[in-house]
Amino acid sequence: MTIKVCVCGGGNGAHTLSGLAASRDGVEVRVLTLFADEAERWTKALGGDELTVIVNEKDGTKTEVKSRPKVITKDPVVAISGADVVVLTVPAFAHEGYFQAMAPHVQDSALIVGLPSQAGFEFQCRDILGDKAAAVSMMSFETLPWACRIKEFGKKVEVLGTKSVLAASLIKGTAETVDPLSTLQMLHGAEPVFRLAKHFLEMLIMSYSFVHPAILYGRWGTWDGKPVAEAPLFYQGIDQATADMLTACSDECKEVANAIMAACPGNDLSDVKDIYQWYLEYYHEDIQDDKDLYHAITTNKSYKGLVHPVKAEDGGVVPDFGNRYLTEDIPMGMIVFKGVAIAAGVPIPKNDKLIMWAQEKIGKEYLVDGALTGKDVATTRCPQRYGFNTLNAILTGKKE
Structure with missing residues (x-):
């Protein structure tokens, strides 16, 4: 089974997650960025190359991860349709636009992730998704997993440091197809180690x-x-x-x-x-x-x-x-x-x-x-x- 992941955003976090997730076996990554001409600029910058994620490991060494998203687009139909996991890696003020863009196209069994979410993520998601909100699962992370900086837009990003442990909350939907915690852990790698909070209001x-x-x-x-x-x-x-x-x-x-x-x-x-x-x-x-x-x-x-x-x-x-x-x-x-x-x-x-x-x-x-x-x-x-x-x-x- 191929897990289809849509990464929303075009900043530091989106570059990092796109590169790491696309390097995993059995994962297809689509990038959705609604900001101006960012998708076109990213596509042009990457060209035929691979996206490089430079990871500064805790032992002082550096690891390079090379991979390539399947598509980088501003079209939510292309990015969202059939996606098993949709990850929002944009500031909280931009979430509304992405929820509105995904609402007609997101499948009932999707896992929608705020990375990070900030307070009110679930309320906004439920309101905009309407009847679909009960079916989808919602996961909220307290912060980004890494300190990361784009070194060359569209082509290279550096992970300066990675948190050891990171908490997330989960509201399970009625149509779940992927296991939320293990799937997100696989996409990110061994660290941070993700743990589930007992309640989404605890995270808020x-x-x-x-x-x-x-x-x-x-x-x-x-x-x-x-x-x-x-x-x-x-x-x-x-x-x-x-x-x-x-x-x-x-x-x-x-x-x-x-x-x-x-x-x-x-x-x-x-x-x-x-x-x-x-x-x-x-x-x-x-x-x-x-x-x-x-x-x-x-x-x-x-x-x-x-x-x-x-x-x-x-x-x-x-x-x-x-x-x-x-x-x-x-x-x-x-x-x-x-x-x-x-x-x-x-x-x-x-x-x-x-x-x-x-x-x-x-x-x-x-x-x-x-x-x-x-x-x-x-x-x-x-x-x-x-x-x-x-x-x-x-x-x-x-x-x-």
Whole structure:
């Protein structure tokens, strides 16, 4: 049996997955990119050659993987029809266009994968796919499996590092034909080792979409508007008050998870953990001082040198609030969690405070007096946008 895989996107992740998956025996890879003339440019760049993936192995060696996708196209009929697996490797704001493109053509037995998904992936997929949504399976990954960079568009991409373990959630459809976990593991290779989360809401809640907004607020919440000399350190520059805000937002996440389990027995969100424990598990090799959350973040070697997004002004720099830390993490993260919290009947005042500050900085209106009634809610992925207004609707995908 040939497994037909459609990789959606034309960026770093799409190049990497296309090359790795196409090198596997019994796998046919089609690339679908809807962005402008990207498919034509990729096809022309590749020509008659093979796509090269350079993998930096953990032992310091390099491995080259060469393969060739069967087709690179902007035509969803060609790319999606008959595909067993459809993987979205594009930013969350672009998911809607791909869901709309695939909806008429995706087969009922398909596995649809967000790599990564970001919060609200399942709600958007269910809404746009309509009646097909119950048949397809949906898989959501927390992050990309690798740090990767295109070296030569269409021809060569380098994997700078690969995660050891990566979590994914799964909602099984009624018409499954491939085993989701083993199939995705085969397409990627031995690493990362994929593990399944117990519940898709666990992945949504533990995306911790408040982290970037909280760090930005901690540094710029009382800013006087004057340029500063240089971009301050992002993670390693936080203060204790910011660490406390992160803990408070994390506590609200656990409260929502506990409320859902109490109201809807049989839904296991017991793996939702506080952010300090998450840091200890996720970055245990990089943290030099783990006595509390503040030190776990500020001594994390993987964050070394990372600075706040800024732009030049009057001989110094000022914060650039128009970056993805707010423009994606609010509508595709914090607002989605807020929608779930509302359905669960749990107040989240610390998260609300960040949302109110952030939405003003990006010129949006989502939250009004604690309710999701702002004029820009329709541009988010909160469940209420799609008619999933109750916990039961959120959990089952059946609008009430």
